[in-house]
Amino acid sequence: MPTRFSNQLILDLEAVLSPPRFATYLREAGGDRQKAMALYCWNTDVSAAFYVMLQFCELSIRNGAVEAIETVFGANWHLNRGFVYTLPAPARGYRPREDLADCAAKLPTAGKVVAELKFAFWRFMFLKGQQPRIWDHHLARTFPGYDKALTLSQARARLFDDIDEVRKLRNRIAHHEPIFARNLAEDHARIRRIIEWRRPDVAAWLDGTQQVTTLLAGRP
Template sequence: MSSTPAQLIAPAIRLALSPARFATYEAVAAAAGRSQEDAVILYSWNAHVSGALLTPIHICEVAIRNAVSEALTAVYGPHWPWDRNFENSLPVAKGNGYQQRNDLITTRNRYRTTDRVVVELKFVFWEKMFTSRHDPRIWDIHLFSIFPNLPRAQPVAVHRLRLAADLEAVRLLRNRIAHHEPIFKRNLSAELLKVQNLVEARCQVSAASVMGEKQALAAIQAKPF
């Protein structure tokens, strides 16, 4: 098998990935006084760091959805996906935005156990559970038992707002990774810290495990330019 000459590698990759997609990386490389080959290196790093971030994001998503499910079980019982009071507590969205109530109904109609519904509901479903509408029944009563490592000196509403904001940031990062989009312009160290803080609020051991692997942090720090 013949090897490709070095001067042809970057143009070949550019063509394979599409000029439009590769242009984002070329522009950044050019602005930094770098070559097309450096744009390939940045693209490869972007793919590598995306993969490295999936593990802590995975742990975060599972920890949060299980935490919310536990809170819902405490309020509405073990079959909370079918509880009409819970269903009615969810907003009826207008337009083409995310339909949280419809998401619940569609999912519970397809899967007949709570555990399965928890697995299949969208990440955004769990994010939307951290809105003020759920404070009286859920978070005012259960926030500190579900997230025992949150400092009690701050009120429930402050913690809930931060949890919601951090979850949104993590979800948007996750979606960009899932669609193979550029994430090199983001403050990935800060977003990894949000992942850690979300998990730590629930379980310090799990949070230590997330950061203990060091793969994601090492990948972030290896950014070529």
């Protein structure tokens, strides 16, 4: 992207972005419109770079969870009432039990259900209540790279916390929101940790291909 913007281009870009959205960057840049645009471009680039890692992270989470769930509840776990009733049914906010029921009713296979469930669903798979029935027996197998200095309960709790923060980052990127105010180095570490716990060799491979750390070092 350009490193120098004409005044007209800044006005045009501000119209595309919307003045309130651009104002977020303008405040961070101390009112300097050139610096604000440079920050916006950097935010866009680093968001794109994170998106690559988020794909591997999300697949690590959901496929690791599915492997464990299938072992306990069978290949048709999405139809197993015993499993369904392990899910919370809050009065407000996201409802994992309802999400699963909706997907199971309209989709023909467990694989299609997995692809359709919201990312928030998988966070609920790592709640404390799932520890004895799923993670005490299957965390070490499905996330073999987990930190062995932690107990299985601590590892499950770490995954839950990491997934929650990754979900927040993912949602901001998906909605084209600024992420520059987050601790992006910590976000990168969380994402990498989840992938490493699932398959260490994949995390090591991504170290040589990802662009996040380079972009973080070059923030304007």
